[in-house]
Amino acid sequence: MKPIYVIGHKNPDVDSIAAAIAYKVYKQSCDEGLYIAAAAGELNEESSFALERLGFEVPVIIRNVGATVEDLLDDEKIVYVTTEMTVVELSNFMQQHRLKTLPVLDDKHRFLGLLTIGDLAMIFMERLGHGRDVDNSPEILREILSNKVADIMKTRDLVLFESREPVAEARKHMMASRFRNYPVVNEENRYLGMISRYDLLGMKRKKVILVDHNEQKQAVDGVEEAEILEIIDHHRVGDLQTTMPIYFHNEPVGSTCTLVAETFLNNSVYFSPDLAGLMLAGIVSDTMIFKSPTTTAKDRRVAAELEKVAGLSSLEWGKEIYSTSHLEQHSEEKLISEDLKEYVSGDTVFAIAQVETVDLGRLSQRKDKLINAMNEVCQHHKYAFMCLMVTDILDEATELIVAGDKSDLVEQAFGTGTGRIYLHGVMSRKKQVVPVIYEVLRKQQII
Ligand SMILES: [Mn+2]
The missing domain is CATH 3.10.580.10 (CBS-domain)
Known part of the structure; x- marks a missing residue:
């Protein structure tokens, strides 16, 4: 039987991994299909920790879903x-x-x-x-x-x-x-x-369900050759196209795991305490333990249900997950690439990476080295500019570090003219940074 891959975005975060595993379990309970949870890249420390702690297998890493001979x-x-x-x-x-x-x-x-x-x-x-x-x-x-x-x-x-x-x-x-x-x-x-x-004529494609993203730039390579069956997401609507009508569930909540858990709950499908813990990991990690402005009442409500089944507290579990990454030990290259997302607006390609920390000062000290590394990434990937959001979860603020030929655009949008972009209350890439940059780019294109 041909498998159906449930897969999150590149540079997978906890929400992406947890949602892929949980939605795979849900789909498996619905029909006879062969569903496989997959990751579009290496797992980060937080995801690996959460999986190990709850006893889940690491999903298969798939870097390309383009058509291959086996299809x-x-x-x-x-x-x-x-x-x-x-x-x-x-x-x-x-x-x-x-x-x-x-x-x-x-x-x-x-x-x-x-x-x-x-x-x-x-x-x-x-x-x-x-x-x-x-x-x-x-x-x-x-x-x-x-x-x-x-x-x-x-x-x-x-x-x-x-x-x-x-x-x-x-x-x-x-x-x-x-x-x-x-x-x-x-x-x-x-x-x-x-x-x-003869087999070349009947286009047979790999079947995928995308979770936690819907933009081609963030999707696994070869997605344009794959058949997208469903999308479950909580981001802005991007550019992916399908040939057939599909089930597309996009809601502005704090985490894809909220939507997946809600699906389990609404349909009264059983899920284990471990799976509840995993979905809770996705929620607390994506909402920065409910501090991110992306957090909705639904996230809190669903998380409360999951807490009961998992026997975990969101706060304790969230802190445990956040404390597994030792950012100070990471190289600049790793810091700027681990949670990097690419965006396109017209001819402009740019990227925004984010790290969450409880000790912003330490990372701020490495700003020059980080900018050097970011400039290299911009050159290599032809980004017009790149931002690194260093988000302090305790202070609920973000220092925005920018690099690249057109970094002045970002400074225009957020800058205070002091050379340091420190943004109080800014924690969410997709809600507080991406839209502002898109707005600036749109204005530029009009002019
Ligand atoms: Mn997410």
Whole structure:
């Protein structure tokens, strides 16, 4: 069965990871589909801590959901022959299954070679000397028929594909060769099935459910080739397009986990105390323990329900999660990339990263080094500018550090002219920083 990946944004945070796992559990309770929770990148310390503390497996890390050769395979049962089979048995087998190409596999389903009806016919024609040896034909026929598959299978000049190869690559190789069928193996050479040119026509795509984001820039690579089935989010509506109508649940609450937990509650679907703890982790982390202005009454209400089931206190659990990251030990590169999000407005691409701390002074001291690292990132990724929000959870304030060619735009928007942008009451990237920058860019484009 083809899996459906439930996946959050790149540079995943706790909400993204927790929502993917929780929504996967929810979907699994709804239907027979095979749902897999995935992460679009390495987990951060807080996520790893929360998962380990609650006994959850780390979701599979998927960096690209573009179409690969395995997507072209159908679910049909694998039909194969073994090296020990005789030509008589083989002929019967081919007729019985109406197949013109057969893989030869060992007892562990590893691929050994290929047999085509054309190759088999050639053997008869060659050994019978194109009909010149008619008198001896009974003996020759007997001899051919006593051969084993091992003697006649084709092992050279084959074109076979690895399941994770991109479809575009496979297409090239198929166009440059003339075979009817192409075997597909996994990285351990286990045979998975056969594909043909015909399979290229029916666009088969990976199926995904996106949580905690809906902008292409933040989504896993290859998402434009995937089939998006659902989106559960709490951000501004971005630019992703779908070909079919989908279930798109976007609500301005503090955390995607609030929406997922609410779905469980509204539909009376059971969830374990551990899963309650995980969803609570997403909520307290995204709302900075309810201090962020993105926090809504619904977040608090749902969190209270989760507290009861999990037997955890939001405040204690939140502090525990926040204290697992040792920011002072992180390199500048790590600090600015771990929670970085990209945005596009017209031709302008920019990025905003955020770190949350209880000790702003320490990070402020490293401002020059941080700006240097940010300038490099801007150059490398062609960002017009980049911001780092250093948010002090206790003070409920943010120091905004900016870099890049067009950083003056940000200074214009937030600056006080003192060289330091210290913003009281600003804690939310999406609610208090992103809209302001978009507004400035929009005005600029009009002028
Ligand atoms: Mn979120």
